Amino acid sequence: MRRTAFVLAILLLGCPPADRDKGGKSSPAACAKVGDTCEFSPGKLGTCVAKDGCTSEGASCLVCQSQH
Numbered sequence: 001m002r003r004t005a006f007v008l009a010i011l012l013l014g015c016p017p018a019d020r021d022k023g024g025k026s027s028p029a030a031c032a033k034v035g036d037t038c039e040f041s042p043g044k045l046g047t048c049v050a051k052d053g054c055t056s057e058g059a060s061c062l063v064c065q066s067q068h
Helices: 002-013 018-022
Strands: 037-041 044-050 062-066
Touching: 037 062
Parallel strands: none
Antiparallel strands: 037 044, 044 062
16 A cells, blocks of 8 residues: 555656756846846856947846856
8 A cells, every 4th residue: 555655656746847956046047237147158157248339228238248
């Protein structure tokens, strides 16, 4: 009986989503303002900076620059 309940629980619950394997950390969001943390490439952090010569306002003038 215990074995059946265990197998049933495993089948119903399954494996946790991949997000939980990362210790609950989420990826940095897209650039919203200068100085925000961003993901330059998978696994590599960056910092949001303003594009040189950009005349429009808002996030369209921001780019993620590598910290390394």
